Amino acid sequence: MPADILRQIGTIARSLDSLSNLEFKQIALTKGQYLYVVRIFENPGIIQERLAELLCVDTATCSRALRNLVQKGLLEKKPDATNRKIKHLVLTPAGKRLYPLLKRENRHSTQVALTGLSAAETAQLRQLLAKVSHNVVQDWQAVKKGHQRHY
Structure with a gap:
C-alpha cells in the first residue's frame, strides 16, 4: 500500500x-x-x-x-x-x-x-476520491463515537 x-x-x-x-x-x-x-x-x-x-x-x-x-x-x-x-x-x-x-x-x-487531466481522468479521480472520503469519514465517525481503531 x-x-x-x-x-x-x-x-x-x-x-x-x-x-x-x-x-x-x-x-x-x-x-x-x-x-x-x-x-x-x-x-x-x-x-x-x-x-x-x-x-x-x-x-x-x-x-x-x-x-x-x-x-x-x-x-x-x-x-x-x-x-x-x-x-x-x-x-x-x-x-x-x-x-x-x-x-x-x-x-x-x-x-x-486539474490542469493536464483529461475529462476521463477527472471523472476517475472524482470517483476514487469519493470512495476514499467515504472510508475516512466512516472511520472518523466511529472514533468520534468512542470506537478504538486497531492498527
Whole structure:
C-alpha cells in the first residue's frame, strides 16, 4: 500500500487551505472560516451539529468558528420555532455577499488542480476520491463515537 497517498492528499489540502487563508485575509476570513460560510450558504438554516459533521470537525472547533462569524456580522443564529434550544444558522446579507467570491476562488483552485487531466481522468479521480472520503469519514465517525481503531 503506497504510504505517500495520504501525504499527497494532505499536501493538497494544506496548500489550498493556506492559499485561501491568505487570499481571504482581506475580507477578514481566517482559519478556514470560508468553509463555514460556503456550507451555510448552501444549507441555509442548518444546525451546528449537522454543520460540524458536514465539515468533519469537532463541535468545539465549529462553535469557535461560528462565534467569530457572528462577531464579524456574517452569521445569525435563529431559534427554532418549536424548540428554542435549536439554533438555525443563517448568513447575514454581508455573509451572503461573500459567497460569489468564495465560489470563484474554488472554481479557480479546481481548475489549477486539474490542469493536464483529461475529462476521463477527472471523472476517475472524482470517483476514487469519493470512495476514499467515504472510508475516512466512516472511520472518523466511529472514533468520534468512542470506537478504538486497531492498527
